[in-house]
Amino acid sequence: MDAFAAIADPVRRSLLERLASGPARVVDLAAEHPISRPAISKHLRLLVEAGLVAADQHGRERHYRLVRAGLAPVRSWTDALVRTAPPIPASALDGLDLEVRRTSRDRRGTPTPRTHEETA
Amino acid sequence: MDAFAAIADPVRRSLLERLASGPARVVDLAAEHPISRPAISKHLRLLVEAGLVAADQHGRERHYRLVRAGLAPVRSWTDALVRTAPPIPASALDGLDLEVRRTSRDRRGTPTPRTHEETA
DNA sequence: AGAATCGGTAACCGTTGTGTTACCAATAGG
DNA sequence: CCTATTGGTAACACAACGGTTACCGATTCT
Numbered sequence: 313m314d315a316f317a318a319i320a321d322p323v324r325r326s327l328l329e330r331l332a333s334g335p336a337r338v339v340d341l342a343a344e345h346p347i348s349r350p351a352i353s354k355h356l357r358l359l360v361e362a363g364l365v366a367a368d369q370h371g372r373e374r375h376y377r378l379v380r381a382g383l384a385p386v387r388s389w390t391d392a393l394v395r396t397a398p399p400i401p402a403s404a405l406d407g408l409d410l411e412v413r414r415t416s417r418d419r420r421g422t423p424t425p426r427t428h429e430e431t432a
Numbered sequence: 433m434d435a436f437a438a439i440a441d442p443v444r445r446s447l448l449e450r451l452a453s454g455p456a457r458v459v460d461l462a463a464e465h466p467i468s469r470p471a472i473s474k475h476l477r478l479l480v481e482a483g484l485v486a487a488d489q490h491g492r493e494r495h496y497r498l499v500r501a502g503l504a505p506v507r508s509w510t511d512a513l514v515r516t517a518p519p520i521p522a523s524a525l526d527g528l529d530l531e532v533r534r535t536s537r538d539r540r541g542t543p544t545p546r547t548h549e550e551t552a
Numbered sequence: 553a554g555a556a557t558c559g560g561t562a563a564c565c566g567t568t569g570t571g572t573t574a575c576c577a578a579t580a581g582g
Numbered sequence: 583c584c585t586a587t588t589g590g591t592a593a594c595a596c597a598a599c600g601g602t603t604a605c606c607g608a609t610t611c612t
Contacts, residue, residue: 320440321600325509332516338559351601353560372558372609380514387510389445394500394507396452441570458589471571473590492579492588557610568599573592580587 315385318362323347324355328364331378338374435505438482443467444475448484451498458494 319325327341338356342349356376359365364382368375439445447461458476462469476496479485484502488495 316445317440319510320437323600325436328513332513339557347600348602349559350561350603354600357560374559378513380517383510383514386506387514390439390503390507390510393448393452393498394503397500443570459587467570468572469589470573470591474570477590494589553612555610555612558608559606560608561604561606563602563604565602566600568597570595570597572595574594575590575592577590578588580585582583582585 313358313362315362315364315382316389318359318364319383319386321355323351324359327352327355327359328378331365331376335368335375335377337376341376433478433482435482435484435502436509438479438484439503439506441475443471444479447472447475447479448498451485451496455488455495455497457496461496 319328323345326345330336330341330344338349338353341356342352345352356365356367360367360376362382364379365376366379368377439448443465446465450456450461450464458469458473461476462472465472476485476487480487480496482502484499485496486499488497
């Protein structure tokens with residue numbers, strides 16, 4: 313499971329938020345959540361597999377900790393999407409008015425992209 | 433469906449990436465993907481519901497466009513998690529060495545948080 | 553040694569998600 | 583007017599998800 317699917321579950325996000333304040337054991341996390349310990353254990357296994365969490369073994373105890381670097385794929389992807397705002401300097405639009413009018417009925421498959429409104 | 437679950441699916445991420453380069457119709461998106469048109473349609477419905485996409489009706493055609501603001505929840509959440517790196521100025525650690533040694537075996541439920549290594 | 557704690561895993565089950573095909577309404581075009 | 587295109591939706595099949603209980607091994611403490 314990748315990081316995107318990992319953070320899709322509210323329980324797992326809650327676990328990550330908890331681990332952000334310091335490592336914890338499975339029993340600790342289970343005590344702080346309304347679901348059973350095996351359920352927590354399974355979520356943690358997915359989070360480890362996704363690279364968002366790591367575990368340190370101390371005798372019979374296992375201390376899970378947050379691996380912030382695992383969020384890098386999510387951050388870079390969202391950043392890339394948000395940053396694709398069309399640059400298009402106003403100078404490039406000079407004298408385009410007549411051209412747009414001529415082709416307004418031809419290019420059906422590729423409608424003119426919005427450059428204002430909710431494109432922000 | 434919220435934005436987190438929306439971007440968990442690879443197909444939907446692909447759709448969002450495509451819409452980042454300009455609006456498109458369902459048939460266009462279906463032609464660019466290996467799945468059927470109804471499947472695309474259902475994904476788009478979820479994306480609209482998640483606030484990541486909006487549609488403009490033009491006669492019988494429907495032009496879907498990316499709504500970048502819909503990613504705000506994901507960005508703010510990931511930012512918050514990453515930014516929880518323990519500040520802890522070095523000055524606050526002065527004279528703590530003796531204290532730590534005294535309690536190292538007592539505080540079992542709340543182990544000492546990592547402040548180095550993969551915590552980054 | 554014996555009891556208790558920690559924690560993983562197997563087996564099972566209901567729900568949800570993702571795809572398909574088939575069908576339908578609405579609009580555009582010859 | 584008739585046909586083609588666009589696109590939503592219903593019905594269905596199958597896989598995956600998220601939870602439970604039961605059971606197990608390993609370690610720690612008395």
